[in-house]
Amino acid sequence: MTNYMKLELAALSVNEGFARSAVAAFALSLNPSLSDLSDIKTAVSEAVTNSIVHAYERKNRTDADKILIECTAEKNSEDGAGLLHIKITDFGCGIEDVDKAVLPFFTTLSGDERSGMGFTIMQTFMNEFSVQSEKGKGTTVVLIKKIGADRAEIKERLDA
Ligand SMILES: Nc1ncnc2c1ncn2[C@@H]1O[C@H](COP(=O)(O)OP(=O)(O)OP(=O)(O)O)[C@@H](O)[C@H]1O
Ligand SMILES: [Mg+2]
Numbered sequence: 001m002t003n004y005m006k007l008e009l010a011a012l013s014v015n016e017g018f019a020r021s022a023v024a025a026f027a028l029s030l031n032p033s034l035s036d037l038s039d040i041k042t043a044v045s046e047a048v049t050n051s052i053v054h055a056y057e058r059k060n061r062t063d064a065d066k067i068l069i070e071c072t073a074e075k076n077s078e079d080g081a082g083l084l085h086i087k088i089t090d091f092g093c094g095i096e097d098v099d100k101a102v103l104p105f106f107t108t109l110s111g112d113e114r115s116g117m118g119f120t121i122m123q124t125f126m127n128e129f130s131v132q133s134e135k136g137k138g139t140t141v142v143l144i145k146k147i148g149a150d151r152a153e154i155k156e157r158l159d160a
Contacts (some may be wrong), residue, residue, distance in 0.1 A: 002073075010063070011055065013049075026073065032147045039126065040145055043121065046122050049118065051139070052067070054108070071084065071087070085143075087140060091137070095131070104116065128144035
């Protein structure tokens with residue numbers, strides 16, 4: 001049976017720390033290294049922050065502004081590594097041009113404190129990354145992290 005969790009949060013910045021810690025805590029079942037945990041927290045933090053900052057109207061918050069986080073954890077039968085799938089969805093404004101948005105330094109809030117590096121950071125820290133977005137409907141980011149792949153490989157070599 002696949003292990004999973006589903007978490008729904010108000011899109012408020014006060015929830016960002018909780019969201020990344022909750023996903024990291026869920027990942028513990030896969031026996032991650034500290035470096036894996038740190039990568040997961042960083043990537044989740046960027047995705048959740050994007051939903052909070054970009055998806056919903058900043059000055060007109062409503063109770064319908066929410067973020068859905070769905071995770072599964074499973075062991076890869078091929079190499080014994082753990083696989084953590086994280087899906088982060090908002091139901092906000094969506095992204096006009098995803099190909100452009102994922103480029104390093106691209107931001108629509110340039111006058112602000114944003115540097116346009118969120119998607120690049122997610123790509124760097126995770127093994128797989130994808131974005132699906134529809135204007136006016138919302139955005140879903142999928143992040144996949146392979147956990148313990150190196151250690152599984154080493155153990156296999158030692159056992160051989
Ligand atoms: N969930 C989202 N809803 C709507 N637009 C988004 C969402 N996530 C990202 N975007 C758009 O994609 C752009 C790039 O996102 P990215 O995270 O790379 O940079 P940033 O958020 O602008 O800056 P930084 O992450 O460095 O603070 C954003 O400026 C925004 O226009
Ligand atoms: Mg960002």
